[in-house]
Amino acid sequence: MKDIFNLILRFQSALIFFVLEIIAFCLIVLNNNYQNSVFSDKTSAVSGFFSDRSISIINYFSLKDENVSLIKENIKLKNELDQLLSIPKDTSYQKIKSKNYFYRTANITSISYNRSRNYIIINKGEKDGILPEMAVMSNQGIVGIIKSTSSNFSIVIPLINLSLKISAKIKKNNYYGTLQWEGQNYTCSNLEDIPFHVNVNKGDTIVTSGFSSIFPEGELIGFVDDVERKTANFLKIKVKLAHDFKRGGSLYVIENLNLDEINKIKENNE
Amino acid sequence: MNNKFYIHIVILMLIQLFILNNIQVNPYVIVNIYILAIFILPLNIWKAALPIIGFALGFIVDLSIGTLGINAAAATFIAYLRPQLIKVSINQPSINETELKKFNNSSSFLKYILISVFIFNIVLVFIEAFSFQNILSSILRIVLSSITDTILISIYYFIALKSKNNKL
Numbered sequence: 045m046k047d048i049f050n051l052i053l054r055f056q057s058a059l060i061f062f063v064l065e066i067i068a069f070c071l072i073v074l075n076n077n078y079q080n081s082v083f084s085d086k087t088s089a090v091s092g093f094f095s096d097r098s099i100s101i102i103n104y105f106s107l108k109d110e111n112v113s114l115i116k117e118n119i120k121l122k123n124e125l126d127q128l129l130s131i132p133k134d135t136s137y138q139k140i141k142s143k144n145y146f147y148r149t150a151n152i153t154s155i156s157y158n159r160s161r162n163y164i165i166i167n168k169g170e171k172d173g174i175l176p177e178m179a180v181m182s183n184q185g186i187v188g189i190i191k192s193t194s195s196n197f198s199i200v201i202p203l204i205n206l207s208l209k210i211s212a213k214i215k216k217n218n219y220y221g222t223l224q225w226e227g228q229n230y231t232c233s234n235l236e237d238i239p240f241h242v243n244v245n246k247g248d249t250i251v252t253s254g255f256s257s258i259f260p261e262g263e264l265i266g267f268v269d270d271v272e273r274k275t276a277n278f279l280k281i282k283v284k285l286a287h288d289f290k291r292g293g294s295l296y297v298i299e300n301l302n303l304d305e306i307n308k309i310k311e312n313n314e
Numbered sequence: 315m316n317n318k319f320y321i322h323i324v325i326l327m328l329i330q331l332f333i334l335n336n337i338q339v340n341p342y343v344i345v346n347i348y349i350l351a352i353f354i355l356p357l358n359i360w361k362a363a364l365p366i367i368g369f370a371l372g373f374i375v376d377l378s379i380g381t382l383g384i385n386a387a388a389a390t391f392i393a394y395l396r397p398q399l400i401k402v403s404i405n406q407p408s409i410n411e412t413e414l415k416k417f418n419n420s421s422s423f424l425k426y427i428l429i430s431v432f433i434f435n436i437v438l439v440f441i442e443a444f445s446f447q448n449i450l451s452s453i454l455r456i457v458l459s460s461i462t463d464t465i466l467i468s469i470y471y472f473i474a475l476k477s478k479n480n481k482l
Contacts, residue, residue: 056361056362057361057362057364057365057394058394060362060365060366061365061390061394064365064366064368064369064386064390065387065390065391067369067383067386068369068372068383068384068386068387068390069383069387070383071376071382071383071386072382072383072384072387072441073383074382075382075383076381076382076383076384078444079441079444082444082445083444
């Protein structure tokens with residue numbers, strides 16, 4: 045305490061000097077219009093800089109909520125888009141078809157990618173209206189099909205499972221074949237049953253055919269990586285999958301609203 | 315030693331407030347004689363009183379011109395630096411009593427006035443400009459104001475102070 049007092053005594057004139065200069069500075073800035081405008085110009089630049097930074101930091105922490113709300117909006121828009129797409133382009137034909145697909149969002153609970161029969165578990169189940177044989181996709185591309193459901197969870201058979209075969213087509217010329225995984229590389233799958241005369245090049249887009257009544261038509265599966273003539277009549281096309289199975293994030297579960305009708309027709313036919 | 319310095323302070327302030335503050339010489343020349351009041355303060359004055367006196371004098375001048383704080387800041391600055399400036403003008407790191415007694419009558423006092431007036435005007439002009447843009451016109455103002463102030467202060471000093479000091 046005594047030392048502090050001595051220190052203050054020693055530098056008393058410097059202390060008084062600084063206090064008075066600060067008072068003078070405040071007086072200058074508060075009472076002189078020109079200096080005030082220059083000063084507030086500078087301070088607003090500084091405070092603007094800092095508030096900018098702090099807002100970007102705060103925004104970073106709210107990214108998660110932001111993400112959730114964006115996904116919700118995305119789902120809503122996808123549903124609306126589907127409705128709009130079902131309106132016939134010919135406006136003289138006024139009847140609007142009911143919408144074909146309904147999208148729900150779900151998150152991955154667990155995933156495997158290094159076995160021959162991989163599965164994904166998602167955090168939505170029967171309670172959320174999810175049933176077996178619904179399609180699952182991400183914003184990158186097709187993921188797989190719901191295999192079974194519990195009340196809160198569902199198991200998805202992804203494209204990288206030996207037991208899944210889906211119908212796929214080449215987007216540019218509509219030739220369709222069967223997509224089946226080879227069992228090793230989780231980034232690639234094979235498209236088979238394409239006749240050898242079909243012109244396929246590296247980089248061509250592979251999409252869903254829409255024949256299975258599970259997937260909507262034209263959803264992205266992947267891109268042609270390599271073309272090989274496997275047998276005399278058919279090509280073996282290596283497809284680089286659009287969805288990255290090592291990436292987490294949210295998935296969409298797609299319900300075909302016309303499934304009952306389609307199944308009824310099929311039964312009648314049999 | 316001039317012991318009636320407070321009378322001179324009052325006279326200097328009156329000259330400043332009622333005559334010089336009403337004279338517009340030139341936009342480049344700011345006339346300030348009142349800072350001589352700081353220079354003629356007793357040499358053995360309590361150090362902490364110096365910035366207070368400087369602030370008070372500058373503040374009064376500010377009140378009369380309506381530039382609150384500008385003169386106060388500059389005057390506080392040179393008042394605080396007074397002991398250091400005296401050492402510089404005597405050209406010795408420490409000063410003893412005999413040298414101090416000679417100080418007010420020596421040529422080093424003029425040197426001290428010159429340095430102080432120059433520093434005072436640097437602070438004053440830059441606070442008034444409040445930026446380092448147009449630095450050439452700022453420098454011109456500093457130089458011209460310093461010359462004018464030094465001439466005025468010297469005239470007052472030689473008429474009112476030096477002759478009396480010699481008699482003492």
